[in-house]
Each structure stands twice: as C-alpha cells, then as structure tokens.
Amino acid sequence: MMDTRATPIELEFHKPRPVLPGFKMTLGYTMAYLSLLVLIPLSAVFIRSLGLGWDHFWEIVTDPRVVASLRLSFGASLIAASINALFGLLVAWVLVRYTFPFRRLIDAIVDLPFALPTAVAGIALTSLYAPNGWLGAALRPLGIKVAYTPLGIVVALTFIGLPFVVRTLQPVLEDLDREVEQAAATLGASAAQAFVRVVLPALWPAMLTGFALAFARAVGEYGSVIFIAGNMPMKSEIAPLLIVTKLEQYDYAGATAIAVVMLVLSFALMLGINALQNWTLSRHGAR
C-alpha cells in the first residue's frame, strides 16, 4: 500500500485522491436485486414451513418415503463425491505433472459436466448403462445392473461432480514445490512414500474442499439423475424428485418441508466449506 498522505509539501501540488462515484447506487442495486431474486424467495420456503407447525413438519419429514429419499440423496452423493475425490486426484495429478498427446484438449474436456445440460447428460448416461446399452450390455454378464438402480444414481452424480475436485486440486498441485519431493527422494524415500508423506498432506485441504463442493452439487442434482434412476419410491427416488412429485400432487406442505431439511443441511455444508477455506488460508498464510 502506498501512503499518499506523504508530506504537507506534496499536498500543495497534488490534488487529493478523487472519490470514486457510484457506491450507493451499485450497492443499493446489488442489495435490491439479491433480495428480490434470492433472499425473499428462499425465505418464503422457511416462512411457509413455519406455518406447518412443528408436529406436522416432523410428521412429514419422518415419513418413511421421505427418510428413504433423503438417505438415498445424501448417501449416493457421499459415495459419488468419494469417487470424485479419488479419481479427481488422479486426473489432476496426471494433467499437472505429466506431458502426453492431447493434454490441453483433455484438460478442457474435464469441464464438460459444467457445460453439458444435465438432461442431456441424463439421457446419454442412461442409454450407455441401460441393459442393452454399450456399457450395460458389457456389465450384464457380470451381474451388475447400473441403470434404474441406485448404482445408476451414483454414476450420474459422479459425472456431475468430477470437475470440482480436479479444478480445486490443479492450482494447488501447480504451486507445490517439487524440490520437497526431490528432497524426500534424496533422503531415500520411494516415489510412493514421497507422495503419501509429502505431497498428500499438502493436498488434503483442497481435496476436502473439492469433495465438499462435489457433494453439495450432487445432493441437489435432479436433471441427470431422474432418467437413470428408475425412480422407485423407497428404492431409487432422490429427495429433489420427491419434492417435484409432491408439487405435482399439490402437496405444497410436503414439498416445503423436504426443501427446508435439504436447505438446512446444504447451508450447514456451505458454512463448513467456508470454515475449511479459512483454515486452509491461515495455514498457507503461516507458511
């Protein structure tokens, strides 16, 4: 930071720094737009659920079908985010550390799940994993059914969450000082030992963040899942789908109650991510 209040002599020759205009206008517009389009609509869900009364609310969210859908949504998301963490680390590592043909192209393709509309991903994955699809037919002799089972949900959620882990790990891997690994190798560590003892600890925070982002996205995902899931109540019906089903039956109370549970869990997750980042930041700052 330059100190412009330097000396009284300078002040005589330089005009004081001009004040940028537009603060009140832009902040006012930002607040108004944010409130109208995000904050008030979201508060509508909470206020509506207050009108249900605690007993009615509890009755809805402890209904076996609701519990099963929430368990499926969060469980499948947990598995998918774990797969993403593992393979995301592999993909990020290979993209950052090695050179091979078409590396830039493959790096660009990693973002495909962000760019491809979820409905398109949904029907494409279903056609691949259906019993007569390319992959479904190959897996059938092994006794593995993917489409129209919870396994299909995990596949769709893995697709959706893949870029999060790769993109959070890449910058950290690029920053990572390779001399530390070389030092470990010089001291007699094998490549695997150097990775586990030296590289992995530095990647943990970013991996956790990527995992959490992929998980958060997966929990709310709808478009890519409904085609491949089969949507059987109690078995392969995710929570967002149950909200839609209840809305179609004009059961606004039911839809609102499930939405509140999902929102509370998602916000808790988001706060967790923020705390994680502050922790990461303080660790990096300390270095």
Add this chain to the structure above:
Amino acid sequence: MPSRVIAASYDMSAGLVTQQPSSSRRRRPRLGRLLLIALALAFLGVFLALPLLAVFLQALAMGVGAYLSAISDPMAWAAIKLTLQVAATAVPLNLVFGLAAAWAIAKFNFWGKSALITLIDLPFAVSPVIAGLTFILMFGAHGWFGGYLRAHHIRVVFAVPGIVIATIFVTFPFIARELIPIMQAQGKDDEETALSLGASGWQTFCRVTLPNIRWGLLYGVLLCNARAMGEFGAVSVVSGHVRGLTNTLPLHVEILYNEYNFVGAFAVASLLALLALLTLAGKSFLEWRQPELRHAARGPRDRTRRERT
C-alpha cells in the same frame, strides 16, 4: 520436459542412496507414470467421452434424414426460440447485477462485505428444484402474490416469466463471481487517475473499467449463458410443460425421451451438446488470452487462491 528431468533426478538419487542396480530402478517411474496416465484417461473416457459420443451416435442412429427432420420439427423450433429468448433476458440482467456488485465490492470497503459475497454464492448451494419451488410458493395459485396476480390476469408461474425468473436464480452468481476477484486485483488506481484527469464517473467506467475487465466479463457471460440455456430442474418445476409455449430445449428433450422418441430426443440433445462444446472452446480461448481466468472456476477455494497471490 521438466517431468523427465525430475524423473531422472529421482533415479539418480535413488541409485545413490540405496545402491541398487539401476536398470530395474530406472524403469519403474516410467512404467508407473504410463499406468497412471492410462488409468486417468480410461476414467475420463468412460465418464466424459463416451456419454458425449453416445449423444451424437444416438441422434444419427436412424440416419441423417431422420436427424434433420427431428431438429426441424416445429415444436423443436419453438423450444429453440424460447431457450434463446430466456437466455437473452436472464444473462443481461445478471450481467448488470454482476457489474454493479463487483463495482461496489471491489472498489469500496464496507461492513458486511464478505457476508455479501457469500450471499451472492447462495444459489449454487440450493438445489435447482428448490429454486423452482420458491417461485411456486411466491407466485403460484396459493402463493404469496397468487391472488394479486390472478386478479390482474398476470401469469408468472407455468408461463414464460416464471421460466426467466427461475433461470436468473440458478445463473445468479456466475458473472459476479468472475468479476469480483478480477476487479479486486486491479484496484482503483486507473479509475482514480481517469477521474482526476477530468473524466466523469460514467466515462471512467466505460473507457477504463470495462476494457480492463473485458475478458473476465466475456468468461462470466459464456458460463452464465451455458447454464441459462441448459437449466433443467428449476425450469421444469415452474414451466408447466406446455408444448410450443413453455418448453425450453432441455424440457423438450425430456418430453421426447419419455415418449420413446429417442432419435428426436437425442437430436435435440445434440444441439445442446454442441452448445456445450462451443462453450468449452470459448472458455479455452479466453483462458489462453488471459491465463488468470484458468482457475476462476466455481470453487470458492479459487478465490482464496487469488487473495493469496
């Protein structure tokens, strides 16, 4: 190149320290590397390349003629028009918001700034289905403003305005979150210089700020547009699925698919897949123009990275 140098130094040091015959040691890192690359490519091939390929192959399964007649169907055209119309409304509105929010947040200090940044990211943490639900609760027949809207014969939900509002919600953070870190990094020296040379506030914004942020702006618009045209969940809840009227492209894909019209569904889906590929190409181009954009992706973590550097 550098990776080869490092592999060599690994070998040398391993040989020096452990005194093992170097021939077997020299092979292993190379083999391991090939194995890792093969595993990563196989994973990406199965999870990313195959689905993309499947879209185009399924669309052309009955030949080019069937494909062309599927995408020239009047209902498909109505869906294309509506999708363009929705994106053309939602993206500019979020652009104006993004510019206003980034100006306030990057150029000024005020109480609650970091809370405001978190709130702007909020729509990313909300399921698209819940986003749709909120607008049903506000503007639906039994919603807060339902009675008023009905009395004045205004349709929001199950009509185009509802689709636009739901799209704005799900694409809300895209442009703002690209612009805020870029404008923070640039500071306000350029603007202050322009003002002290006699430029008006508006001139300063148009001639100094906008050129400085142009690549980041395009980047945000590109990502926002891709999501706006491809959004399914939120739009599905508020649309009412009236064919030719409130059917966007992704919703049209669903309808055709559920009617077992697979060639039709995948033909329309191939248009959206082309849009996705164009988006990725544009994204790569912008990242090549301005490498700082490279990791400006969705992870809030990337913001912490920018603050560090």
